[in-house]
Amino acid sequence: MTAPYACQPEASRGRRWPERMSTFRSPWQRDRDRIIHSSAFRRLKHKTQVFVEHEGDYYRTRLTHTIEVAQVARTIAGTLGLNTDLAETVALAHDLGHPPFGHTGEDALAALMTPYGGFDHNAQALRIVTKLERHYADFDGLNLTWESLEGIAKHNGPVTGPLPYALAEVNAEWDLELHTNASAEAQVAAVADDCAYNHHDLHDGLRAGLFTEADLAELPVVGEAFAQVDALHPGLEPMRRRHEALRRVFGVMVEDVIAVAQNRLASLQPQSVDDIRAMEGPIIRFSKPLYQNLKAIKLFLFQRMYRAPTVVVERRRVTEMLNGLFPLFLNDPSKMPEHWFQAAEAAADETQRARIVLDYVAGMTDRFAIQEAERLL
Numbered sequence: 155m156t157a158p159y160a161c162q163p164e165a166s167r168g169r170r171w172p173e174r175m176s177t178f179r180s181p182w183q184r185d186r187d188r189i190i191h192s193s194a195f196r197r198l199k200h201k202t203q204v205f206v207e208h209e210g211d212y213y214r215t216r217l218t219h220t221i222e223v224a225q226v227a228r229t230i231a232g233t234l235g236l237n238t239d240l241a242e243t244v245a246l247a248h249d250l251g252h253p254p255f256g257h258t259g260e261d262a263l264a265a266l267m268t269p270y271g272g273f274d275h276n277a278q279a280l281r282i283v284t285k286l287e288r289h290y291a292d293f294d295g296l297n298l299t300w301e302s303l304e305g306i307a308k309h310n311g312p313v314t315g316p317l318p319y320a321l322a323e324v325n326a327e328w329d330l331e332l333h334t335n336a337s338a339e340a341q342v343a344a345v346a347d348d349c350a351y352n353h354h355d356l357h358d359g360l361r362a363g364l365f366t367e368a369d370l371a372e373l374p375v376v377g378e379a380f381a382q383v384d385a386l387h388p389g390l391e392p393m394r395r396r397h398e399a400l401r402r403v404f405g406v407m408v409e410d411v412i413a414v415a416q417n418r419l420a421s422l423q424p425q426s427v428d429d430i431r432a433m434e435g436p437i438i439r440f441s442k443p444l445y446q447n448l449k450a451i452k453l454f455l456f457q458r459m460y461r462a463p464t465v466v467v468e469r470r471r472v473t474e475m476l477n478g479l480f481p482l483f484l485n486d487p488s489k490m491p492e493h494w495f496q497a498a499e500a501a502a503d504e505t506q507r508a509r510i511v512l513d514y515v516a517g518m519t520d521r522f523a524i525q526e527a528e529r530l531l
Contacts, residue, residue, distance in 0.1 A: 157235035159424040161337050167300035170284075170328055171293040181299045182239035186246060188296040193289075194250045194282045195220075200519035202256035203351075204358060204459065213358050216256070219350060220249055226346035226408060227339075230438075233412050234419070236339050243298075244305035244343035251278030253516040254523040255472040262476040263516060270508035271319025278516055279306050281320040284327075286513055304330050305340030309347075311436065319509065334431040338415075341430075341438035348440075349407040352451060357400055359459040367396060373454055374447035379403050410444045475527040476515065482530060483511045489530060490514055 163180040176184050189195055198217035214222075224245040231241035252275045253259040260275050267273040280303060284295040307313060307321060313332040317325065325332060335341070356376065359365055371377045379402035383395055390398065415438050422437070424430050430437055440448065459465065483490050484507065487498035494514045501507035518526070 157338075157419075159338055159419070159427055159430050160235055161237045161240050161301055161339055161427050163237075165427075169297050169299055171297050173292075173297065180239055182237060182243050182302065185296070185298045185302045186239060186243040188298065189243065189246045189250070189283070192250070192283075192287050192296060194287060194517070195246070197517065197519050198249065198252075200521050201252055201254055202259070202520055204256060204355060204465070212361055214354050216249055216252055219354065220246060222350040222354060223248065223343065223346045226349050227343045230342045230346060230408060230411055230415075231339055234338070234342070234415055236342060240301055240305065240337065241339040241342045241346075243302050244309055244340045245346055247279055247283060247298075247302065247306050248309060248343055248347060249275065249279070250282050251275040251280070251516070253278075253476075254518045254520045255469075255476070258469045258472055259476060259516075259523075262473045263480070263512060266477065266480045267319075267508065267512055270505045270512075273512060273516070274318040274321070276306065276310070277318035277320035277324075280324045281513070284324050286517070300328065300330070301337060301339075303328070305336050305343060308332060308334075308336035309340040309344040311335065311344075319505075331431070335433055335436060336431070337427050338430045338437055341436050344436075345411050345438050345440070348448070349404065349411070352407065352448060352455075353400060353404040355455050355459060356403070356451075357396075359455065360396060362459075364462045364464075365454075365458045367392075367399075369458070370454075374450055375406055375444070376400075376403055376451065379406070407440070407444070407448075410441050411438065414439060414441050472520075472523075475523060475531070478531040479523065479527060480511060480515055483514065484508060487511070 163182065166181045179187070195217075198220055199215055201216035203214040203216055203219045224242045227241040227245040228238045231238045253263050260273065264273045282295075283298055283303070283306065287296050288294050290297065303324070307325070307330050312334055313321065317332070324330070356370070360367065367380060371380060376399070379399040380395070382402060383390065383398045387395070387398065418437055422433070424433070424437070439445075487495045487507070490498065490511070494510065498507050498510045501510055515523075
């Protein structure tokens, strides 16, 4: 960590529940390890990225996506002289709050939770790491450092307006300064997320047959990457050609982020992490030309992949499952496992009871949700 604006371990604001420093790990190495060993992290293995987990062994799951994001975050953070451990920690935690069935599941639960404070996967990730992981003797949650919690809450930018219920709950206990930017490390994790899914969703869409390489030829960045590969390796076997082209797309995104950040950092000369937090807008971002090109790629993916007829059918099916399971458990908590049933019965009011049911349903993997729907509905 050579940059003055990097987060330094000795300057960490510490943990909600004070603990003795590790003899051989920095605070953020320790946070990273706690996340990796958490139950919520393991469950990402069987949660949707775009395709439902059982649809194929080659498609990304929420876990493989998370690992790819962490790899990109470490690369960018290391190049910029930032704290790679903190960037990796935020990257590994950023999707812990995702429910089964990806963004379709999130949309369904957000609608169901409208009377009870709503649902947001970033806020749910904070609830998981501060309350729902219950393995330690001295505290609920993982007792992560302030900087890791800040990164989970604000990696997509300052949080303004009415706060999601779970975020308001955590912020009331420990002020995360939601009106400011996050650290540069957390911003790196957010951009790494964009790089990862823009790359692997093209891969998965091709594998699923939702579009072809010919369809991608007209897209900015992607079409150029295929043209470069064809010029260098004429007649290359199709799968190798695909991989060679898409890894170039990945490289374009990462190199753009690094170049823009280096230029902005040299120009603005921040001298501390608080200088980063006080800036107008993020310091880590794509260039304007590439951002516009990525918008075109995202629009293509939305039309041809996220709303493809086969995906839409699956979206309806899984939405019906959650629309059936949630009210079933809310009206009859005895259908949940014993400790969840007891917690729901002890809830102080209807909102608290709904939040407990939400915690149970949102924590489900795809396949467990499908099994429960088959058994109970």
